[in-house]
Amino acid sequence: MTGAATRRSITKQQRRAIVVLSMAAMAAILLVVTAVVGRYRINLTPSEPLGLWRIVPLHRPGAVDDLVFICPPETAAMRAARARGYLRSGSCPGGVAPLIKTVTAVAGQNVEIGVSVSVDGREVSSSSLALRDGKGRSLTPFPSAIVPPGHVFLHSAFPGSYDSRYFGPVPISGILGLAQEVLTYAP
Numbered sequence: 001m002t003g004a005a006t007r008r009s010i011t012k013q014q015r016r017a018i019v020v021l022s023m024a025a026m027a028a029i030l031l032v033v034t035a036v037v038g039r040y041r042i043n044l045t046p047s048e049p050l051g052l053w054r055i056v057p058l059h060r061p062g063a064v065d066d067l068v069f070i071c072p073p074e075t076a077a078m079r080a081a082r083a084r085g086y087l088r089s090g091s092c093p094g095g096v097a098p099l100i101k102t103v104t105a106v107a108g109q110n111v112e113i114g115v116s117v118s119v120d121g122r123e124v125s126s127s128s129l130a131l132r133d134g135k136g137r138s139l140t141p142f143p144s145a146i147v148p149p150g151h152v153f154l155h156s157a158f159p160g161s162y163d164s165r166y167f168g169p170v171p172i173s174g175i176l177g178l179a180q181e182v183l184t185y186a187p
Contacts, residue, residue, distance in 0.1 A: 040182065041069065041098065045088065047156040047163075048100045051184030055098075055177040062103045062152050062175050069098040069176040070154065077167040084137065086162040092174075100179045101154035101163055105147050112144045117155065117165055126157035129165055142168040 039055040048067075055069045062068055071092030072078045081087050082096055090097025104127075105111050105119045112118040117127035129141050142165060147153050151169035155161070164170065 039177070043100055043184070045100075046187075047158045047161045048179070049181065049184035049186040052182040053100065053184070054180045054182050056180045058175060058177045062106065062172050064103055064106060066103045067100065067179045068103060068154075069100055069179050070152075070170060071098050071174040071176060072096060072167070073170055073174060075167070081162055081167065084133065084135075086133075098176055099154070099163075101156050101161075103152045104155040104164075105153035105169075107147050107149045107151060109147050109153070110144075111147060111153050111164075111169075113141045113165060114144075119153070124155055126159070127155060127165065128159070130160070134160060139166055141165055145169070 039057075041053050041055065043050055043053050053069075058066070058068070072081075072087065072094070074094040078087065078094060078096065082094065087099075088097040089095055092098055104117070104124050109120050112121075113129065115129060117124040117129075130139055133139055145168070147169045150172055152172055152175070153164040153169045155163050155165070
């Protein structure tokens with residue numbers, strides 16, 4: 001093989017590689033755009049099963065037992081939670097990812113926080129409070145209160161969940177929609 005033929009062969013290989021990489025990049029971009037437009041999200045947190053979820057539009061106020069995607073508000077508690085690594089990066093205000101949590105109380109309901117959480121005198125299952133996080137740092141429970149208008153109290157049964165037990169009620173304006181499992185795995 002001559003030197004010119006080798007140069008053309010390498011050039012053809014390089015062109016093929018460029019075409020393949022370009023097609024892969026276009027496919028990845030198309031997949032991301034489709035996921036965002038179709039309201040799909042990947043959950044990598046242990047609060048709910050791992051995997052692919054869909055945000056289903058909610059055309060009514062959030063109600064008790066709704067499993068929702070919600071953007072947490074930009075508060076000092078959320079900034080501290082992000083600094084501690086409790087919240088992942090994402091598209092919500094403050095640069096955090098939406099949370100997947102169950103609504104356990106709505107406006108007007110009395111939430112009592114002690115060893116566990118009670119709503120209107122009924123204990124919420126799997127709601128024991130942790131005094132320390134996984135790294136031994138202290139956790140401060142939110143004080144008992146009546147959920148204010150325009151807010152919901154959130155919970156996850158996962159023992160290490162960072163939810164309203166620690167940061168309190170959140171505005172319903174942050175609810176993105178119902179959380180619907182598409183393809184998940186619960187380890």
